[in-house]
Amino acid sequence: xxxxxxxxxxxxxxxxxxxxxxxxxxxxxxxxxxxxxxxxxxxxxxxxxxxxxxxxxxxxxxxxxxxxxxxxxxxxxxxxxxxxxxxxxxxxxxxxxxxxxxxxxxxxxxxxxxxxxxxxxxxxxxxxxxxxxxxxxxxxxxxxxxxxxxxxxxxxxxxxxxxxxxxxxxxxxxxxxxxxxxxxxxxxxxxxxxxxxxxxxxxxxxxxxx
Amino acid sequence: xxxxxxxxxxxxxxxxxxxxxxxxxxxxxxxxxxxxxxxxxxxxxxxxxxxxxxxxxxxxxxxxxxxxxxxxxxxxxxxxxxxxxxxxxxxxxxxxxxxxxxxxxxxxxxxxxxxxxxxxxxxxxxxxxxxxxxxxxxxxxxxxxxxxxxxxxxxxxxxxxxxxxxxxxxxxxxxxxxxxxxxxxxxxxxxxxxxxxxxxxxxxxxxxxx
Numbered sequence: 001x002x003x004x005x006x007x008x009x010x011x012x013x014x015x016x017x018x019x020x021x022x023x024x025x026x027x028x029x030x031x032x033x034x035x036x037x038x039x040x041x042x043x044x045x046x047x048x049x050x051x052x053x054x055x056x057x058x059x060x061x062x063x064x065x066x067x068x069x070x071x072x073x074x075x076x077x078x079x080x081x082x083x084x085x086x087x088x089x090x091x092x093x094x095x096x097x098x099x100x101x102x103x104x105x106x107x108x109x110x111x112x113x114x115x116x117x118x119x120x121x122x123x124x125x126x127x128x129x130x131x132x133x134x135x136x137x138x139x140x141x142x143x144x145x146x147x148x149x150x151x152x153x154x155x156x157x158x159x160x161x162x163x164x165x166x167x168x169x170x171x172x173x174x175x176x177x178x179x180x181x182x183x184x185x186x187x188x189x190x191x192x193x194x195x196x197x198x199x200x201x202x203x204x205x206x207x208x209x210x
Numbered sequence: 211x212x213x214x215x216x217x218x219x220x221x222x223x224x225x226x227x228x229x230x231x232x233x234x235x236x237x238x239x240x241x242x243x244x245x246x247x248x249x250x251x252x253x254x255x256x257x258x259x260x261x262x263x264x265x266x267x268x269x270x271x272x273x274x275x276x277x278x279x280x281x282x283x284x285x286x287x288x289x290x291x292x293x294x295x296x297x298x299x300x301x302x303x304x305x306x307x308x309x310x311x312x313x314x315x316x317x318x319x320x321x322x323x324x325x326x327x328x329x330x331x332x333x334x335x336x337x338x339x340x341x342x343x344x345x346x347x348x349x350x351x352x353x354x355x356x357x358x359x360x361x362x363x364x365x366x367x368x369x370x371x372x373x374x375x376x377x378x379x380x381x382x383x384x385x386x387x388x389x390x391x392x393x394x395x396x397x398x399x400x401x402x403x404x405x406x407x408x409x410x411x412x413x414x415x416x417x418x419x420x
Contacts, residue, residue, distance in 0.1 A: 122400070128413030150414065157411045165398045166406070178398065185395040188375045188388065190332070196376070201367045203338030204360065 005034075005093040006186055007115050008100045009108045010167075012123025013153045015135040017169045021123060022102055024176045032180075034092040036101045039065065042080040055085060073103065073110040084111075098183055105159050112162070119186055121179065122163040126170045128153075215244075215303040216396055217325050218310045219318045220377075222333025223363045225345040227379045231333060232312055234386045242390075244302040246311045249275065252290040265295060283313065283320040294321075308393055315369050322372070329396055331389065332373040336380045338363075 012018045026033060039055040041062050050056050057065070062081045065071050074083025084101055092099045101111065111118050125131040131153060135146045160166070165182050169175045186192065222228045236243060249265040251272050260266050267275070272291045275281050284293025294311055302309045311321065321328050335341040341363060345356045370376070375392050379385045396402065 124410065128410055128417050131414075132417050150417065154411070154414045157407075157414055160407055160410070161400060163400050165395070166400055166403055167398065178395070181391045182395040182398060185375070185388070185392040188377065188392060190371060190373050190376060193376055197367075197370055200334065200338055200370070201364070204341075204364045204367055207338050207342050207360065 003096050005096050005098045006183065006192070007089065007093060007111070007118040008033075008098055008183060009111050009118055009120045010100055010102045010123060011105050011108050011120075011156070011163070012167070013125065013131055013156060014149045015131050015138075015153075016123045016125050017134070017172070017175075018102065018123045020172060021167070021169060021175060021179065022100065024172060025100075025179060028176060029180060032098060034097040034099045036084055036089055036092075036099055038082055039071070039074075039085050040080055040082045042082075055088075057081075072101075072114060073107040075104070075107060105156055109159070109162060117192065119165075119183065120163040121165050121167050121182070122160050123167045123169055124160075126168055213306050215306050215308045216393065216402070217299065217303060217321070217328040218243075218308055218393060219321050219328055219330045220310055220312045220333060221315050221318050221330075221366070221373070222377070223335065223341055223366060224359045225341050225348075225363075226333045226335050227344070227382065227385075228312065228333045230382060231377070231379060231385060231389065232310065234382060235310075235389060238386060239390060242308060244307040244309045246294055246299055246302075246309055248292055249281070249284075249295050250290055250292045252292075265298075267291075282311075282324060283317040285314070285317060315366055315372075319369070319372060327402065329375075329393065330373040331375050331377050331392070332370050333377045333379055334370075336378055 010018065010022065022035070026035060037051060037053075037055060039057050039062060041057055041059050044050065044054070044056050048054065059081070062083070065083070065085065066074060070086055071083040072086050072089060074081060076082075084103070084107070089099050089101075101107075103111070108120055112120060125134065132146070132150060135141060135149055141149070167175060167179050167182070190197070220228065220232065232245070236245060247261060247263075247265060249267050249272060251267055251269050252264075254260065254264070254266050258264065269291070272293070275293070275295065276284060280296055281293040282296050282299060284291060286292075294313070294317070299309050299311075311317075313321070318330055322330060335344065342356070342360060345351055345359055351359070377385060377389050377392070400407070
């Protein structure tokens with residue numbers, strides 16, 4: 001069976017619990033998955049280590065990466081660049097790890113163009129009501145922020161169809177297991193196992209007549 | 211999430227252990243799956259019950275089913291017709307069960323035309339050598355039968371690509387779990403959850419502005 005890892009793109013509604021989900025998945029299956037490390041031009045915060053939280057770059061370096069097509073996707077927020085370096089991702093995939101990119105929907109669609117075999121997962125709550133409740137229950141967000149998150153969710157929902165699977169976050173434990181099973185099952189997809197198929201055909205032809 | 215069952219087509223190399231696999235799957239998850247019951251014009255054998263092993267039909271009845279498009283797929287082996295009645299399958303799917311059809315590759319491709327959402331699983335051994343060994347180790351097959359099974363495997367291998375997933379039967383327990391996980395994961399595919407998507411969009415639009 002296939003030994004190469006799968007590139008997994010995870011997006012989802014703000015408030016659906018993506019962050020907690022990723023943390024739990026990495027904790028449970030740290031040998032299986034690698035979280036992609038982004039590059040950024042923003043300054044490191046206290047405690048952040050280059051190559052762990054981010055690859056910290058000067059603007060000229062970052063723009064050189066863009067020019068040389070060394071990023072899978074990138075975007076500019078406010079004053080800073082953020083992007084996903086190809087080299088790190090490809091190296092992890094080659095080593096057999098499934099690499100997880102947690103990115104916004106625009107980036108996700110960019111990735112799918114360059115990596116058509118990428119697996120796109122969309123994290124959602126069981127219902128829209130539930131999403132609003134969670135945003136309200138955080139207690140840290142103003143009514144304005146909640147409204148803008150909900151508005152963003154409406155926009156994101158429009159592209160859910162471009163994703164491969166829904167990951168419905170009702171109970172965290174169940175959801176982590178489901179997500180892991182989805183990814184594990186994808187390794188058995190026929191189109192991801194061309195080498196195995198070719199070898200089987202070849203061996204059958206040789207052994208069958210022996 | 212989707213409540214309708216998935217139509218699952220299972221084919222595979224003779225000797226790959228499909229029969230044992232199905233038996234174990236049904237035993238472990240009898241509430242989840244329904245095995246499709248075929249119709250046939252052959253005579254019932256001792257102990258076989260109409261509607262359990264097969265739906266036993268007269269030739270005229272069977273040919274009427276063909277004429278009225280009441281079969282998902284059918285074939286004629288030697289003197290007898292064998293086929294899959296639509297009514298039974300649709301009724302089980304509507305009740306939320308995943309329905310398993312264990313059929314040959316020609317039938318499988320027929321099914322996919324009428325049921326484009328059907329999930330096609332191909333059961334294989336880890337290697338071609340392993341397949342031959344298992345056929346030999348059964349001890350019940352003549353060298354000639356083994357050769358013809360291997361020849362058939364060569365032909366079947368040519369259409370493996372039309373299937374969705376490989377189910378690699380190395381260890382039975384592992385394989386049953388994998389197969390179950392593949393099917394369970396498929397329920398979360400975006401294209402199988404259009405109703406959920408539409409409802410989410412609608413609710414977000416309503417709640418978001420409330």
